[in-house]
Amino acid sequence: MKLRWIANYGPAFVLTVTLLVLWELYVRSGQISATVLPTPTSIVLALANNWDVISVQTLQTLVETVLGLAAATLVGLLLAILLDVSPAMRRAVYPLLVTSQTIPIIALAPLVLIWFGYDLGPKVLVVALYCFFPIAVACADGLLGTDPDLERLMRSMRASRWQILQLVRLPGAMPAFFSGLRIAATYSMTGAIFAEYVGAYQGLGIYMENSANAHAVVLVFAAILVTAVLSLLLFGLVSVIERIALPWYQGAQVRAFGDAGMRRMG
């Protein structure tokens, strides 16, 4: 067990530590000013010293993120089913869906602010806008890729459309859905931070902006560290749920851990 753990996580751990040490040395050797790029140790220290302030900002951003991601998951899933049920709908909506992703949200920022104000709502909305697309697309593709033989079998047993969807297509689409969800979870924190940049009373985005304006770059990096850790945790959470929901589906491990996972499967 222990050995397997080392095999699984060892390489990532070694690489991370090496990069951090190189980073620390690079800054300490005076190649670059510590006011532009702070050292990893000073970032961790700053984070600890300012935790009372940063924790409040983090909670704000986290609320926006999880609510937005939840909304995106529901909307994405519903949209995918809707697209799948009606081919006409698919032809009409799909191009719009793709186009919607090409609009830089920065252009819409003033509108969002003037229409919806500074409250929690618009932040959740922006996160949802960021996140629903990968979920909807992945899930729609998953639904499309159902094994035709299975469907034929179901139809031969006089299954209704709804039954086919429930028993064959949706479960079959779940791996794709989780792939989309994993991408969305990674984006979601960034989406929330962007939404705060547009205008908010508090949150990690505002905190980064204030700290940057005050030349406290080390605090900007402290906020980035929090963001990165939380994004990783969200990503991990999705993987955990995937394992609970689809214990038979080991694809996630193959992707994440390469050979080690493969060997375990075999």
Add this chain to the structure above:
Amino acid sequence: MNSRTRLLLSIGLPVLLIIVIVGGFLLEQRASNSGSATTTNTQTTPRKLTTMTLALDWTPNTNHTGIYVALAKGWYQAQGINLKILPYSASVSPDTLVSSGKADVGISSTEGIVADAATGQPVVSIAAIIQHNTSALVTRADSGLTRPRDLDGKVYGGFGAPYEAAVVGAIIRQDGGKGVFKNVTLDVDAMEALKSKRIDFVWIFEGWEGIQAQREGLKLNVFPITQYGIPDYYTPNIITGPAQIKKEPDLLHRFMKATAQGYEYARTHPQESAQMLINEAPKGTFPDPGLVFASQQYLSPRYADAGRKWGWQDAAAWHGYPEFMLKAGAILDASGKPVKSMNFDALYTNEFLS
């Protein structure tokens, strides 16, 4: 695990997580709300307060001190105003918020106000926060660029305003240069870019970035723009919109009364007022309180000349620089054509200061 438990778990876990996070958030909010409520209750008689919103032009700094002083002293409440300061937004200007009615008042600049009038989004300056211009073009002391005409062909780190390049070009020409330079719009802190030599010069407020540079030991060549042929002007300004002037003149009067009180106090009490700014601004705004004190020392005597009341605006200042900007072709209308004339007297008023 059967399939039902799996389904329940995979839906229940995220729901549980959301409930925990939202619950924590609500608890935290309640705690901070009750904290602020007790501090404000102590000094007010139960009088109905009118809520008023103010949009900032930048994260809180010493240009805004008077407002935070008046907040700390309860002077807005004494005028029956519950002042809410909207957080600064990098992508939506206070002018837009004021003219769209999302904010009652805001902080802007002479440049912004003139540009707004040209594009049909009029706002009105109701007070000059600083009587004389304290902005300057700066280069690194070790760059060998010692006067504006040296800046020809160099890289300027701008903030993306439409009038910016024309004004900077005119400053260089006033000093005998050609006024041709490269303009990079930076979303990041221009001073950081200057420090790392990615750009050659920037346009800053001496009272904030200038002092910041001093404290960081960065040596600068400073070209105060009014010493290089630019007419003196007020910056920043407190603005409101024509609609607000029509709808709530009394409210604006009371707002300005408290605000003027705040700035008058800040003129004579730099130390105390800087402390109030630090206390009243959102937590974490000033990682370096020393900068606030140093900047306040610099700025307090500059809010207005000795013997003059704070905030008053003269016609001369509202004709000189705006005229200069129009001549330089810096002001474009909504379709992108240069504006040649404008009624400058409609851009400001002292009526709420009396």
